[in-house]
Amino acid sequence: NAGVTQTPKFQVLKTGQSMTLQCAQDMNHNSMYWYRQDPGMGLRLIYYSASEGTTDKGEVPNGYNVSRLNKREFSLRLESAAPSQTSVYFCASSVWGRDTQYFGPGTRLTVL
């Protein structure tokens, strides 16, 4: 039981490049989330998916898109990376209606 997995662990992009961050969970959770964490800012919600087939914006969605591929997988796409998107990205999952969220190990992204 791997829990929540994320790939890649590290990534360096140049401004304007695109990439997709992958997230998968094997806990049969119906809800999944993408956060970013910056120094002094705490974790901020980018997008979430309450259940398969639905996605909604969080606090900081600009510059990102998401896809809930199936119940297990939720990806985050940066279409044209900017230095302001340099951050640590965490994926999380939960049972909808339950507050406890389980986090993946994170992706450290640097945009030059």
Added chain:
Amino acid sequence: RKEVEQDPGPFNVPEGATVAFNCTYSNSASQSFFWYRQDCRKEPKLLMSVYSSGNEDGRFTAQLNRASQYISLLIRDSKLSDSATYLCVVNSGGGNKLTFGTGTQLKVEL
């Protein structure tokens, strides 16, 4: 005003000490409260939920004061392994959406 506010620390305490962290939240309609622990360069993990009546888990005690809108975490008999950042987390009633504080850093020293 931030929705969830914490003193960033660091709190440097000797092993065996008792240390307490406070957190304030701005939304009086907030429903659920938690403490998460985050080790350096790792993901956050749930430490404990916080209930109105207060709750204890071993050396850790969490309290909620709804009237004053603050949450506390008390750690007794601190261990070196308690060194981490402690995140105050609040569900302000938006489904499963959680709001995270910026965290309080604890360093337990010999």
